[in-house]
Amino acid sequence: MGRFLLPLAGFALLAVLLGIGLTLDPREVPSPLIDKPAPDFTLPQLHDAEQTIGTADMRGEVWLLNVWASWCVACRQEHPYLVELGKRDLLPMVGLNYKDKRNDALGWLRNFENPYNVSASDLDGRVGIDWGVYGVPETFIIDKRGTIRMKHIGPLTPKVIEQELLPLVEQLQGEAA
Amino acid sequence: MMQRTMQVLSATLCALLLAFPARAAIESYDFETAEQEAAYTRLIAELRCLVCQNQNLADSNAGLAQDLRREVHEMLTSGQSADQVVDFMVARYGDFVLYRPPVQSNTMLLWGGPFALLGLGLLVLILFLRRRGRDTAPNIDEQQLAQVRELLNDAQDSAEPPKK
Numbered sequence: 001m002g003r004f005l006l007p008l009a010g011f012a013l014l015a016v017l018l019g020i021g022l023t024l025d026p027r028e029v030p031s032p033l034i035d036k037p038a039p040d041f042t043l044p045q046l047h048d049a050e051q052t053i054g055t056a057d058m059r060g061e062v063w064l065l066n067v068w069a070s071w072c073v074a075c076r077q078e079h080p081y082l083v084e085l086g087k088r089d090l091l092p093m094v095g096l097n098y099k100d101k102r103n104d105a106l107g108w109l110r111n112f113e114n115p116y117n118v119s120a121s122d123l124d125g126r127v128g129i130d131w132g133v134y135g136v137p138e139t140f141i142i143d144k145r146g147t148i149r150m151k152h153i154g155p156l157t158p159k160v161i162e163q164e165l166l167p168l169v170e171q172l173q174g175e176a177a
Numbered sequence: 178m179m180q181r182t183m184q185v186l187s188a189t190l191c192a193l194l195l196a197f198p199a200r201a202a203i204e205s206y207d208f209e210t211a212e213q214e215a216a217y218t219r220l221i222a223e224l225r226c227l228v229c230q231n232q233n234l235a236d237s238n239a240g241l242a243q244d245l246r247r248e249v250h251e252m253l254t255s256g257q258s259a260d261q262v263v264d265f266m267v268a269r270y271g272d273f274v275l276y277r278p279p280v281q282s283n284t285m286l287l288w289g290g291p292f293a294l295l296g297l298g299l300l301v302l303i304l305f306l307r308r309r310g311r312d313t314a315p316n317i318d319e320q321q322l323a324q325v326r327e328l329l330n331d332a333q334d335s336a337e338p339p340k341k
Binding site for chain 2 (some may be wrong): 026029031032033124130131132135
């Protein structure tokens with residue numbers, strides 16, 4: 001009996017470790033940017049390239065940055081939830097139009113509805129690299145001091161919005177600038 | 178007629194020959210020094226593409242990998258060191274981009290684990306061999322030993338080949 005105990009314990013340990021491994025999502029790479037200052041950018045606005053939008057314009061506000069593109073299939077998936085969130089007017093929502101063509105992007109917003117207060121054109125994706133974007137769509141919450149407080153990779157779901165995003169926004173809006 | 182065919186054929190062949198240098202599959206970059214090029218080759222092999230996670234930047238054809246190769250090239254040719262490029266990537270994507278993670282507190286298990294397992298394996302092997310050595314030592318008394326010798330002698334005698 002005793003001689004089976006050790007291999008059995010080893011097997012149980014391995015099973016537990018592999019079990020934990022199954023619950024992890026390798027696509028969710030923890031971002032080193034959380035609790036770091038948001039990388040500065042100033043980009044032309046999508047709807048009016050003469051005007052710019054950037055991190056400096058958002059100082060003092062809790063805001064949302066959503067990275068999207070017209071070629072991005074998963075962006076369609078989260079789009080209705082973003083529209084709904086935009087209608088509630090809880091916080092400014094800035095779109096970062098990532099590696100897109102201006103006309104495609106404008107057409108996409110016309111066809112589906114524009115959830116953003118303003119969109120920035122990151123046509124060559126350099127701002128995306130600064131923000132560590134690797135899987136569109138991605139959503140960031142930035143606090144009044146310009147610090148990134150949350151990053152969500154992949155499409156937003158009602159569950160994420162209600163249980164993670166909004167409670168955090170409420171907490172951050174209570175904080176001093 | 179024959180001549181005409183030959184003309185077309187040779188023209189086609191010439192066109193094919195001319196077309197060959199243009200079949201570049203992946204973007205190629207110019208470097209000022211051989212060191213920069215070596216650093217570039219090493220870096221894109223050691224940095225992970227975040228989109229297709231089990232490929233490095235060199236292997237991946239994803240848009241982001243192309244952009245990051247461009248970024249690595251620009252940083253190196255503008256005089257930045259390979260370490261600065263690595264820092265740039267880690268600041269944006271975390272240690273996960275490194276195929277060769279640094280030795281630090283949260284990677285101790287990763288780096289030390291294999292050696293710990295090797296040590297454990299050796300320990301088990303030594304214990305096993307020592308125990309087996311004890312178990313197989315013959316547990317017989319003098320009388321039995323004498324009997325065995327006698328039997329062996331008998332067997333040897335009978336097994337001797339017949340003399341010519």
